[in-house]
Amino acid sequence: MAADDCFGGEPGQAVDLALWGKERGLDGARYPLLHHCLDTAAAALVLWREYLSPGMRANLAAALTDPAAPDKDRAGRTIAFWAGLHDLGKLTHSFQSQAKGVDLSGYPPEPDGGEARPHATVSGHWLAVALKTLGYGTGHRDPAPLVAQLLSGHHGRFAEHPTIHATDPLASLGFAPGPWEEQRQALLETVFAALDRPGQPDALPAPEATVICGLVILADWLVSQRGFVLARLADTAGADGPPSPAAHFAASLQRVPRLLDEAGLRPITVAPATFAESFPFITTPNGLQRSLAEHLPALCGQGGLVLVTAPMGEGKTEAALHAADLLGAATGRPGRYLALPTMATADQMYGRLKEYANARAEPAPPGRPSTLALLHAMAWLNPEYVPDHELQVSTVLSSSGPGSADRFAATDWLLGPKRGLLASWSVGTVDQALMAALRAKHTMLRLFGLAQKVVIVDEAHAVDPYMQVLLERLLHWLGRLGVPVVLLSATLHHRTANSLVKAYLSGCPGKKWRRSDPAPVTALSYPGWLHAAPSRVVTTSGELEPGPIPATEREPLTVELAGVPVRNGRADRIGVLKARLAGLVEQGGCAAVVCTTVADSQATVDALAEWFAGLGARAPELRLLHARFPNQQRTAITEEITGRFGKNGPAKGLRPGLPGQPRGYVLVATQVVEQSLDLDLDLLITDIAPISLLLQRAGRCWRHQHLGTVTRPAWADRPRMVVLVPEKASAAGREDAEDGAFPMGWRAVYPVSLLKRTRAMLRRRGTDPVRIPEDVQALVDDVYDDETLAADVEADVAADDVARLGAEMALRTLAKNVVVPEPRDMGRDLIGMTKFEIDLSEHLLATRFGAGSVRVLCCYVDTRGGRWLDRGCGAQPLPEVGEEKDGSFSRKQLRAVMAQTIPVRADSWYGQALPEGNRPPDAWAESFHLRDLVLLPHRVNPDGSVEPAELGGRSWLLDPLKGLVVEK
Template identity: 60%
Template sequence: MPEHDPADGKRGAPSVDLRFWAKERGLRGKVYPLACHSLDTAAAALVLWREYLSPGLRKTIASAMETDEEHAGRCIAFWAGLHDIGKLTREFQQQIAVDLSDYPGEELSGERRSHAAATGQWLPFVLSSVGYPPTGQAAWLAAQLLGGHHGRFHEHPTAHSRSPLVELGFSSARWEEQRRALLHAVFDATGCPGAPDMLDGPTAAVVCGLVILADWLVSQEDFILERLGSLPADGSVSALRTHFEESQRRVPALLDAAGLRPITVPPATFAKSFPHIDEPNGLQTSLAEHLPSLCTGPGLVLITAPMGEGKTEAAYHVADLLGAATGRPGRFLALPTTATADQMHSRFKEYARHRTKGTDPARPSTLALLHSMAWLNPDYAPADAPGVSTVLSDGADHRDPFAATEWLMGRKRGLLASWAVGTIDQALMAVLRAKHNALRLFGLAGKVVVVDEAHAVDPYMQLLLEQLLRWLGTLDTPVVLLSATLHHSIANSLVKAYLEGARGYRWRRSEPQPVPEVSYPGWLHADARTGKVTRSADVDPVPITTTPREPLAVRLVDIPVRNGSPDRSEALRRELTPLLEGGGCAAVICTTVAEAQEVYDLLAGWFAERGGNAPELHLLHSRFPNRQRTEITETVVDLFGKDGAKHGKRPTHGAVLVATQVVEQSLDLDLDLMVSDIAPVSLLLQRAGRCWRHEHLDVVERPAWAERPELVVLTPEQDAEADGPPRFPRSWQAVYPLSLLQRTHALLRRRDGEPVRIPEDVQSLVDDVYDDDSLAEDLDADLERMGDELAKRGLARNAVIPDVDEVEDSLHGLTQFDFDVDEHLLATRFGAGSVRVLCYYVDAAGQRWLDRDCTVELPEKGTGQGGRFTVADCRDLVARTVPVRMGLWFDRLSEAYRSPEAWRESFHLRDLVLIPQQVTEEGTVLPTEAGGREWLLDPRKGLVF
């Protein structure tokens, strides 16, 4: 094959044949030329480089390519324009009726390859025609990243002859002439950018994300239909260059419509950022005073402090400092659950509104909410239409500048928003060997990543988080970690992982030093450039002052276990009697949903005996229908939260909240008494953080019996005839490792009722429950826990992407397994698979209804055109569903319990499980047997098995 030099595009190289197509679906019988789509994508990549990428990410990429930013951007635009050149093959073009008689040869033989794979196979052998060294890493990685633009990376092509292109199936001179003509047309349009001196694997992965985004933006039907009206007159270099320039002018409007404009905040002091805080506390003051001098580039900040100590506001301010230091205005806040993400989204939006006052409202950007149920949240995705949410301000309606756009609510796109809040899973998916992980890495790389409740990860998730931190360290992405109860070894592992990424790949210095003792309360800063770790105690020997708190009284209360089930009845009567007589608010935290429902029944029966003087009783757990759970959560926060106390909504005659672990994190609750089943000590401390939470604000009037914050821990009574620890119910062991229950029990027994000083005792308690060997009353349980942790980390290693060093010259390992695996089995949490169940009601006549009163029919079809289910239809149905953990019951279900055929056309409805509830003529609802268990949706208790 003849080779071309960079001047070929200007010396009369063959014109590109515009009959070759790239897009035809949805184009009303027309096709869109491949050359035009190629140049659209190149133009989009160049506009994204200049107007979307953060300055810091541009600098990181250009530095890795060992060139300046302008040249790096044009190189990437050139590559992006070649992403679909694999469509210039007979096997692709003949998919529709196109006259290919002028282009003989290259008939398909053997298994068909994707056009993306064809791109990756062809490019490394021809980039030399525009000046790329034939054996240089840049050519091979550029080809591989473009071959992976559909989300999966292929191996580098191998050929064993002097004619590798012929061997790989590119055998026709006429086809080859056209491929090279398109290559040179794109090369000319993008300014003939010479080959970069360097390209490494991690940078190539991020660039792939940029190419995917550019491709998706210009593949929208509306954009293509509009461009069909002004196609080039011919395929000459000059005509195509004109098309490219027009595309550059049009692409910025696509960014606006998609909500991809950056959200930026000006520099501000802590006081200006949070005018509602009269005086920053010790933690906030320490960070505001000492961190700016340390934030000279990328790094990680770990903040550890008790519950309710203003860590969230501190994290916002630290993210602003790190973002300014690294040129990364983007933000991603990672939360442990969907409920906490929903709450943080509202809170973060208020902060964004305050900090961005005076910005251009004509160029709005979405502040995304990222989890599987985000589309149900009316604050994020209003019921009217995406992108037109309004907020009430100064007596007038104004467009919400952070409203969701339809484009960003599409699958896998949310992390592309400038600011986003979501579950930690959204970030961890970036390091699973799954399709489009490069797009997620790209979405995170230009942001400051904040991980709240960093302690709330099991060993499986911890390994994923460590790998994510390594990659973020390599990509110069700053990170903030927050925790109230983080074991020092986990803190050390997370900081070390970040520095390994920064050091191990770019600078290859010595092993990161172990993190010294974690300051509690306090913070540390790990510098990605130098590897130096600075603790708050290193810059200020005076301990950080915290909000004055009464010591937490902790009492162990033994309860009997009868037939394997805990009996809390006597203990709860004794502990809650003062509340019944003197008012006040208490919580009872149970280990499982079933036990919380039983306790609710127990207390409801007891309270009923008191008639009109009974306390309020509330129940909160995960097995309520989504809409009802949201309403209960809002009610509970309204009653027991800070605002409820300020506005006189706190129950004065007494109230009890029965709940599961869902109240441990991020709920603003203040209880006079906390009663909890025993759990690992770190979780007990989290629950205790909801006891007297706002004592320093003097907004809560305590009952006379509540003399101090108190945590009552229910634990199985000791068998008088048996040695060793008590026998914990199997239901508790299914939730928490038996070893940690035993160790926590031994630790609290040893303290013998000694109050817990907060913050002084928190870190030692969290550390001792793991580290103090004298607490190990059952060696077998300890060994089982450690074996389980090792097994989970091993499974995580199989799912996680390789270290950055392992993809230095090939991206194949990012999406490839050494064994067969179903990608859908990849998960960010171990054993957390669930399905959504919709309980519907069947009356005596056999008619099906959505509600217990049989007033809303179960729809056979949607309200949209042709019976299609609209977004509003889906929202109403999914809001009535309950998440249920997968198990053997699911495999036993017959087809009768699956979604109806008409529902399966909707992405949101296709996987629902439908469980009927029989309604008698008297109005009684009977449980249904399905999958080997009985199901009953109780209006007060939620789904009961």
């Protein structure tokens, strides 16, 4: 049977408007499927014209039409036509019968017409054959199967290609001639006509099909909003009859732009500017900034990747923003995504990026606001991003106070799940970007969002081997899609740099990268930068500059190794701390003590507090910062220390040691202070860690000395970092097998071979200070590459190295099982983007291996059994039920709860049946934010004392000063 004979309907067959496409939440009404399909087609066309970046629009047009003379109008209409077909699979008896009261007497069930198949899969299966009636399949590569498959993915997962028998293709898929077939063909013809019959595309590569699916999903989501559907129903209420399809489509084209405005999806654009114009507060750009501003414009005509390597505090953020402006202008991508290593650093960068956007962004037309989104799991708790007052859809309010205008404020629509990357500019954790490289639901939507932007990855070194594979695959895809990238790092090994640059370049269209091809990066200039062009030409700053790029002058860093006894698996730091902090106690100043584990930091605070208690008025202030504080308290502590020790601390008179502030200040912290926090400390004391991380931490020592605004006490005569290393205890005259070994907590966090190599390297240097930047790159490279270090460390370092390399290889292998395929390996099939080739547990589908966590909520139980959020059991009752009219929880209630939650590692007890006392209230099951929380009830005694919670063989006590204390 010929394809043209597979359908029972006559050309021009009318689509039955009683067959519905939307009915949930419509107050008993049903919205015709044809209208929803036309709405989606209209939305896709508006998105093509008004939302897609010029660069992405040009790339897609070149992929779908003649690359030598791309037809953007035809490409846009083609994609809009496809979008209008996404829900065609709802034209089955099994789907239509889900709504009560639908008269299906004229539509008997088909033999297998959609039974037990999701409607998105039905759309894909039917269209794989039906598109041939419109001329598809006449070329040497039939695009119909790929078009059909991309539409099958509009709910987030692609369906497999169906097996089609040539003799009777539709029957082989369970479709039979009759009323249903007539309706499907009628809808196909109607949407085709509405888009002016765009015809078959000249080609459809799989990578472009992937991101087109993201566009279809966005179009569908926009016009599926209840308010829009009800408004369209009201348009026809009381009219003489339903509008013609052409009239409905035209009306939707007029209405959809308002949806973009309400959602905050308008682009943020910046006009071309020099570095000085972009950053007028920088009187004289430093050597790195000057070099980029001078040479990059001539290199970035086709986009590409820029890698910046420079010390901490060298203005890499400003350099990156300027590079992104140049790359974005060259490639027609006004969007931005800034990826940071942690939620705390993303929160800080959000404020900085917003200041930059306010200063640089071109004014938006009235009524067409844009959102600058903050993306991480707790972003909606940030009052700067989402004000405390309730936001409504299309309301644009300032985070600085009710009623004041904020041109980049969040909208309710973009606060919804999986939508933040669709904002024009956004900043968030690197995990949000890495999820676009996972075989996960809605991967295509995340790739679509990133493809509109210049992607900036800060702290590119802060990835483990598992995350590095994800980052490499993401860079590979960004290269294939023509997305410009900026990578920033202060301590990047040259081999890692080579892997990242090679991943990007090998994704760019062109010849396949061969193993025999030379490495694109063999060494790094420090400080310096390089540009990798899609043509695979790598240009380094060393080739363009007559000599080394001058860096901010810094005092050499004195590094001192200090032995601490290790007893019973825990380092005893107090003796070293008393000796090294004596000057601070007498004269003031500020110091940080960085511990490897939360338990170590809590024990250290206890020891210091005991010492300080006997010092009277001389006692320094003492603070603790780690990840196991309630979210609200951790944020407050972070703001306090950055306020005191950031650039503005001296100006505000907050820095210890200044007149009126004679007391010292000691911050005890974990690794949370080593990345992107703007702190200037007189002294840093830290547990040993791999050398790259020690250098990162050292970046908080004398960070702002060059500004000339910091007054230091006499004891702080030079920047100094004291590195604590284990030594054998001799006080008891006995030898313990554990003494002198690296504590188990340290070994669990860092590979012991790197700890040993770092210790050997620092011992070899002796009293030689570390010059920054001159010594940094060599230290970072040599800790891995210098084989002579083995002679300076224990005999078992070789075995430790083998264990480390084996663990890294295992992590890379696991990561390769969860990443999306390379574009060249997809062929004509999208299934690998959202489906595993092997059976993997869900917990492996994460961007950080082994970092699965659960959020716990410490609540308090009074003597009557009442549950409270506050320790006093009187101010904040635990919200057991929602206060909204529909019974849901208000944003105020959600914030009150989530602000008190704490992330902890998922342990053996998690995933099992929780004891009743640790389960959340039943009503929380309906809340996305609350349903997975674990309660840790603390019983409050009549005298006000608090009993710890018990769970999983541990006691859990929320200490007001130390955070969550966990003990076996």
